Amino acid sequence: MTTIPERSPQQYDVGGLMLPRPFKIRRLGHLGLNMERLDEAITFYCDALGFRVTDQLDVLSQVPEEARPFVKDILTDPRLTFTTHNSDHHALVLAHKTFGTLWGNDRKVKDITFSQLTFQVGSLQEVVEAEAYLKERGVEIGHYGRDMPGSNWEIYAYDPDDNMIELYYGIEQIGWQRKSKPYGMHYRGLMDVMPSLPQMSEAAEVREALAKGIDIDSGHHPSEEHLDETYVVGGVLLPRPFKVTGVGPVSLFTERMDEMIAFYTGMLGFEVVEEVELHGRRIVYFRTGTEHHTFALADKALRGILGLSEHTSCLSIGLQVGSYTQLRDTAKYLMDRGYTLVHGLPQEIYVGIDYAVHLKDPDGHLVCLYYYMEQIGWDGKPRPRSERRDMVLPWPETLEPVSDTYGGTAYLGPLG
The missing domain is CATH 3.10.180.10 (2,3-Dihydroxybiphenyl 1,2-Dioxygenase, domain 1)
Incomplete structure (x- = not known):
């Protein structure tokens, strides 16, 4: 007969597996950068490297009217530019460097230019339980809730260097039409409110939006007409x-x-x-x-x-x-x-x-x-x-494969 050992009080049920924390980070999801040269950065990451803009938010439109003079005094540029390279609503968020001052990214040292480093966990329950777990252990919590745009349920916390770390579950997916959720659906966002469980599904949110008369096809669509498709990449x-x-x-x-x-x-x-x-x-x-x-x-x-x-x-x-x-x-x-x-x-x-x-x-x-x-x-x-492979100069035209060549996660969806 198999003897089942007693469970340690430090173990948590995460999807039926007993783990030392009530959450498991699956991947690096996205990042945010605070940039002095914001327009040049948008051109660099989008036009040169191929990210596309999925949403652009004016921070001033998101704060109460009485707080706008204070925010205006800090922000040189109020834009938050959300960009992606895949179906995630955003993989890279670009903002002006003064956004870091407003958000507190550089509250202790001035060389933190990341607005966030964001890691994905496996469920909304993991996000909720992570908040209590980290808080109980003295980790400073930034804010939590559900961010819009992007629809990701999240908790923000600070690491010892004061980098803002986000743990999130789920993020809005943008399909073949390349349209993000319309602003009218942002009513489901939450700021500094930990959601009760369970929450409705994304499919139910769409049905509810339609019932409210929201035009679900009116979201942001990137302008890419200036791009000439002249390179053959894998056919x-x-x-x-x-x-x-x-x-x-x-x-x-x-x-x-x-x-x-x-x-x-x-x-x-x-x-x-x-x-x-x-x-x-x-x-x-x-x-x-x-x-x-x-x-x-x-x-x-x-x-x-x-x-x-x-x-x-x-x-x-x-x-x-x-x-x-x-x-x-x-x-x-x-x-x-x-x-x-x-x-x-x-x-x-x-x-x-x-x-x-x-x-x-x-x-x-x-x-x-x-x-x-x-x-x-x-x-x-x-x-x-x-x-490990020895790199040589000049680079050879082709390489011999190693045992794990093309062994990582496959890119989902078409290339363009």
């Missing part, structure tokens, strides 16, 4: 010779390495995959799924050594493209349009990735474009360093 005509198929990983500089490791592993449940040393300083890689890493932490002393922007604690933002051929074509495409690539960066800052293209966005955030991410198997161990 499809696209405006660029590549397609961004994934956002992440994100790498951050920190001066509180041990505190940050404890927070992300102990509080949020990430696993340390690998640690490397560069110029005598630590870089630590974390995962939550099968990819080598979801994000990384690097000693902030490396920022100056690497010659990266002193204005941001962001080391790099990863963007995955669909193939090695696309990555080669990406480099040429960007250089032909006057963008300067960053060469000579050490492999230690992008372990688990082999060939990569680096460049800086208009505010100096380092963007890492790549095609391959090492996959972690059932035993949780990364590939030995001696068995």
Whole structure:
């Protein structure tokens, strides 16, 4: 007879599995950046890299009239621009740098330019229970509820460096019509109200909106008429010779390495995959799924050594493209349009990735474009360093596959 051990009081039922937390992070969902050069940033991420605008919100329209003079004094530009590369309502949110001041992103230090780092959990119940779990353990909570636009149920909390971390369940999906939910459906949003359970389904929300007479086809539709589809990408005509198929990983500089490791592993449940040393300083890689890493932490002393922007604690933002051929074509495409690539960066800052293209966005955030991410198997161990691919210059036209080539999550939906 099998003896069932007594359950630890630190175990929680998450979908029928007993876990040490009442939630399980599944993936990096999206990020937000506060930009000094907002218009240039929108052009860079949308026209150059292929994101599309799904919604644009005027923050002033969302605050009570009596608070608008205060908000106007802080904000240089009140726009929140939501963009995506897939069917998620947003993968990258762009706002003016003064939005960080309004929202409190830079309340302690001025080099936090992320407005949020957002991780997806598996259910609305996990979001609700995460709020109580984190609060009981002394984690400072920002706000919670349901954000509009995007329709994602969420809780925001601060990490030890004061980065805003969002845990969310579900996000509005935008289909073949490329239309977001209309503003009239935003009545289902909640600000600083933890939802009672259960909540109605998305299908029920649509039925309710129709019953209210809301035109569900009146949402934002991106203007893409200026884009010429002249490049053949995997048999499809696209405006660029590549397609961004994934956002992440994100790498951050920190001066509180041990505190940050404890927070992300102990509080949020990430696993340390690998640690490397560069110029005598630590870089630590974390995962939550099968990819080598979801994000990384690097000693902030490396920022100056690497010659990266002193204005941001962001080391790099990863963007995955669909193939090695696309990555080669990406480099040429960007250089032909006057963008300067960053060469000579050490492999230690992008372990688990082999060939990569680096460049800086208009505010100096380092963007890492790549095609391959090492996959972690059932035993949780990364590939030995001696068995990783050696990169050579000039880049070869084709590569021999490795055991986990094209082994990650497939891109869902058509390329364009």
